[in-house]
Amino acid sequence: SQQGEEDPQALSIQEGENATMNCSYKTSINNLQWYRQNSGRGLVHLILIRSNEREKHSGRLRVTLDTSKKSSSLLITASRAADTASYFCATDAGDNAGNMLTFGGGTRLMVKP
Amino acid sequence: KAGVTQTPRYLIKTRGQQVTLSCSPISGHRSVSWYQQTPGQGLQFLFEYFSETQRNKGNFPGRFSGRQFSNSRSEMNVSTLELGDSALYLCASSWSAGSGNTIYFGEGSWLTVV
Numbered sequence: 187s188q189q190g191e192e193d194p195q196a197l198s199i200q201e202g203e204n205a206t207m208n209c210s211y212k213t214s215i216n217n218l219q220w221y222r223q224n225s226g227r228g229l230v231h232l233i234l235i236r237s238n239e240r241e242k243h244s245g246r247l248r249v250t251l252d253t254s255k256k257s258s259s260l261l262i263t264a265s266r267a268a269d270t271a272s273y274f275c276a277t278d279a280g281d282n283a284g285n286m287l288t289f290g291g292g293t294r295l296m297v298k299p
Numbered sequence: 300k301a302g303v304t305q306t307p308r309y310l311i312k313t314r315g316q317q318v319t320l321s322c323s324p325i326s327g328h329r330s331v332s333w334y335q336q337t338p339g340q341g342l343q344f345l346f347e348y349f350s351e352t353q354r355n356k357g358n359f360p361g362r363f364s365g366r367q368f369s370n371s372r373s374e375m376n377v378s379t380l381e382l383g384d385s386a387l388y389l390c391a392s393s394w395s396a397g398s399g400n401t402i403y404f405g406e407g408s409w410l411t412v413v
Contacts, residue, residue: 288344
């Protein structure tokens, strides 16, 4: 079963605009990771944020984590057509969970040129 | 350095048959995990191996099995295939089995059961 939901399920924006995707989860976590998936392809790792971190940046990506609300957001600034993909958040619950990730349902992002 | 490599990329099987999928992790990575992705259920964890031992298993029937070899390469097997097993099967690897490792995925194996 999935850990939580991503919001929105689909997002369509123009090139140059910012895209914000939200992820909610249900149980306590150790870490949260964001992935991108182009149609029919594998998952590309974007960023990992630990439960004791509140914000992390990587290039045009900004991830926030609010453990009190059990939610995270991914912001892509100055979007490009190449950012068109599905974006997933994934959580892990602790050392015993190892690399057992629980995924959200994903947000389908379309960036129009 | 090469990423996670999965073979075959595409395959078609008939109901009742069995299938074996292969995964070579990133060099130096010792943890391998498998996921199933379907439009209806999304991405679901199948199992994880570290040092040839299964560490965690998802909620899948016993028809789904896996193993890991001493060189960290892994295989998963699905026996008595059902139509609902049609999915993208993704393999992932990481350096260790502890929490907090960046987990890298392969391109996946597309399985169609007819």
